[in-house]
Amino acid sequence: MLPKRTQKGLSPFRGIDSLQDEMNRLFNDFFSPDERLLGEMEFTPSIDISENKNEIVVKADLPGMEEKDIDVSIAGDLLTIKGERKEEKEEKEEDYYRRERVYGSFSRQITLPKHIKREDVKAKFKNGVLKITLPKSEDYKEKEVKIELEK
Template sequence: MATKNQKVEVNKDPAKQTVEPGAMVQKKPSDSWEPFASLREEMDRLFDEFSPAFWRMPLARQAFGPIREARGHVQVSPAVDFVEREDAFEMQAELPGLTAEDVEVKLSDGKVTIRGQKSASRDERNNEYHLSERSYGAFMRSFGLPKGIDEDKVEARFANGVLTVRLPKSQDAMRHEKRVSIKTS
């Protein structure tokens, strides 16, 4: 230990630095083993792989596709946006590779349901495929109808692989809407 007015040599080369036995050494956080932190990082990584977008990719294979295909079942699920406008709700579903004739829209029991089927259109006689990621099969998605929909005026359009279903609000529902002002303190 140095005393007052005593010169102490400081070694700035990390390779030559030593620690006296019994000295307290503070570990960097990266030096310590933190089982819960590493578990959390691994869980975050796994959930990132299975994000909501993963489950809704338009007509894409799922991670468990080979298992389902072995049973003769391929699950496809179109990505859907559901938006509220001033006078209507609007639902848009991405359905690439389909036509209006391949899709059906129904209203029943307070739900709007879209269903359809994408058929395979490939020649597998020569089996020269090195990779096949496109999915084929039936799909169905149902959504609860918002209150105040005028079911007699619901319309559906199909263009450029996108199905748009317009769900107009009833006049009564639009009359009951009221904007509430927000006051500051």
């Protein structure tokens, strides 16, 4: 038997059923977002950044968005991805039992290395994924340099 929380303190008696109920509540609270906070959540797209010898590639997941709602720019050494995921509004009233989809404006900034050919950057948006290709300048492309070990 484990102590049970009561309004006046802990009780030394607790059945296995109440322990199971408490465990279920803890798991549900941990794995389910609080509905009161969902209205305050912001939409932040997930991104992947990869690199090969010729370019850096940034991919951002932007499901449910349209090309016209996305803005990509470079200023100085910052790549900025901005956009807005708009909420679908219908005329009829709906009662929600659970609402987890998040809407709103977002802005993600990524610091770029100095060796990017900014004039040749390309961006494509297809099937909810934004792909930005940032070519490296010729003088920076990976060159193998042999480093001698000191004795």
